[in-house]
Amino acid sequence: MQRRFWKPLKLKAAHRHWLTGGLTALLLNSFGSSVSAQTVLFQETFRGTSTSDIFLSGGINGFPCLTAATPATATAPSIPACAEGATDPAGSGALRITANGPEQRGFVIYDRFIQSQFGLSITFDFFSYNGIGAQRADGITFFLLDTLATPTQAGSFGGSLGYAQRSFGGGVPDEPGITGGYLGIGFDEFGNFANDAEGRGAGFVAPGAPLPPGCEASPFGREPDPATRTIVPDSVTLRGRGEGTAGYCFLANSGTRPEGIDVPTATRTAARRTARITLKPGPNPTVQVEIDFGAGFQTVIAERFAPAGLPERFRFGFAASTGTFTNFHEIQNLVVRSLVPAPQAQLGVAKQVGSPVNNNDGTFTIPYLVTVQNPSPLNLTSLQVTDDLNQTFAGVPFSIVPGSVRSDTLQVNPNYNGSTDINFLAGTDALTSGQTATINFSVRLTPGTVTRTFFNSAIGTARDPNNNLITDVSTNGVTPDANGNGNPGDDNTPTPVNPAAQLRLVKRITAITRNGVQTRFDQFVDDPNDLNDTAPGFSQLSPVGLANLDRTNPLRSGDEAEYTVYYLSDGTQPIFLANICDPIPVGTTFVANSLAIRRGNAESAGGSFFSPLAPLPPNNSCPDQTNARGAALFDLGTISNTTGDNFGFVRFRARVN
Helix, strand or coil: CCCEECCCCCEEECCEEEEECCCCEECCCCCCCCCCCCCEEEEECCCCCCCCCCEEEEECCCCCEECCCCCCCCCCCCCCECCCCCCCCCCCCCEEEECCCCCCEEEEEEEEEEECCCCEEEEEEEEEECCCCCCCCCEEEEEEEECCCCCCCCCCCHHHCCCCCECCECCECCECCCCCEEEEEEEECCCHHHCCHHHHHHCCCCCCCCCCCCCCCCCCCCCCCHHHCCCCCCEEEEECCEECCEECCEEEECCCCCCCCCECCCCCHHHCEEEEEEEECCCCCEEEEEEECCCCEEEEEEEEECCCCCCCEEEEEEEEECCCCCCEEEEEEEEEECCCCCCCCCCEEEEEECCCEECCCCCEEEEEEEEEECCCCCCEEEEEEECCHHHHCCCCCEEECCCCCECCCCCECCCCCCCCCCECECCCEEECCCCEEEEEEEEEECCCCCCCCEEECCEEEEECCCCCEEEEECEECCCCCCCCCCCHHHCCCCEEECCCCCEEEEEEEEEEEECCEEEECCCCCCCCCCCCCCCHHHHHCCCCCECCCCCCCCCCCCCEEEEEEEEEECCCCCEEEEEEEEECCCCEEECCCCCEEEECCEEECCCEEECCCCCCCCCCCCCCCCCCCCEEEEEEEEECCCCCCCEEEEEEEEEEC
16 A cells, blocks of 8 residues: 655744745745736526525515526525426526516515625626516616615515605505615616605605705715606616615616617517626715626716715615516626725635554544634634544544643634534634634544544634635645645645554755855754654654744745755554655756655665656655646655654755746
8 A cells, every 4th residue: 555645834934934835835925826806706697596695585476586496406595496497497597586477576685795895896687578568667676785784675666676665645554665775776667766756765855955864965966856857768777875765865867778678579588688887985986887788888877976875895686576567577697896806705724633642552542733724814703613523533433532622712612522513613713814723632543453544624614704604624734725825725635644654744944055155954943833843753863954944034046945854654554655745846946966865874865856747657646746846756665663764854955046
């Protein structure tokens, strides 16, 4: 059986990594990744058999619904399936807010927050088609809701399009608008959303009289007298803030669009329109609406001032309705982006195993260290780490060493047992931007005759400022972002442990050569995050060298660094067919004839260098089989576990480009 060993080690430099990687990668710049002009904050096609996240929905006659869903696929918290079953194949469906029957209505609200501070660009396809009646009706609204609002239903329908309030008169109670309304954008076939009939806008008041709550004039003036407006069919209308039966005032209208908001006799495909809503933050926020009718985006409402007091976070949603006249009203391909790159919440988890201790009673004590890290600029809350050891040690008796679950900074769950209770934490901790925390615990294992290697991962979860769930599966070691690419989410190598076989790897920088003068580092420096470098067996060969380079005196072009990987086999059986691969650090070039191997007390030349992109030999331990940077590969064969013959190192040099 061949055992492959590649271990990413964190070599720190002050508070930032200077040397990291697999085993070590030399970073010449602190930041170097490119970013796009916009960040996707949320997207949902509505084409599938369920939604990807939580939506609140409600209406009558079975709407809204997903046309490609079935009751079995569209389970909560998804938008439900249509009552008539799936009418579209998976991948070709839509969010149907109403069918083309009379007096229908529906709404959906995305039940998470979207940040506004980086601006918003919101695009979606909408379809209003195949209606019945001389004038099709009514329309679709897209609305933004204040972060403090928790609506469970839409506003009034008819001409209010599920956003604004509505007054019926004749002793019939008024219907309120949507709770926490900030901005409603109506794509209106019939045209009633543009006028203040039925009490929309809280009723117009005479010029000079106080405006109703929610309709306060901004310092930039108010739209012309709404009493002069009538129905504006095939138009887009903006309405502002509102609460209950007050507000939701008219802000702007596009005028009748000759292209039409709906296509009365068409199929869905022919009726496609794409809306783009741009909201710019600042002391005087602005909003702009564009529509692609099929020949590119056209501005239908030019950039204008949005309601004052732009909320920091939004919920958003859609509503639609029909009356005596009707249309299908459907949505596809919603994408919400920031206008400038927005920071994304991240959570990183790493898990390292220490040396199994033979208790000489048939049991082994295995120490673990879990590292959790928040590398993002956003604070996280509700931190939790889970570890299901039933899956790891299936069929092998285990228990948690009493009192071993501990953390210096996090509130641990004293009832964690890895089986019926897999939560390490109470779940109430916050992890601030840049913060790192650790959890220690130990497992007592009774392997009996089982000699296999056990692989294990911990799973971290937390909530970002918008209450979105952030998740990461641990990677082996103590560095959550083991490959140093700024994304801990793509590092998830399981942590292996075999009580019968143990190979420890410790990497150090043992020399620097500058201008022909070599400086050697011959002192041992303990890395408190590495459980291996102080193992008793290393007394035979101390792993001297630097774990950290001094950031104040960084490597320069032409400097050479000597890297040494110490190994120690201190398990209860030898390591067979072992090989160690060390990719050449980024920004450096391998120094020819610098490979060396030491076995016990005998040192000799050895190992092979594979130039970048050269094919690697079969069954190698290199983390990247494309060999993009070149690699030093050392074939060690069998490593004894007998003291005096169970240690050594491999070594090479690299020159900074």
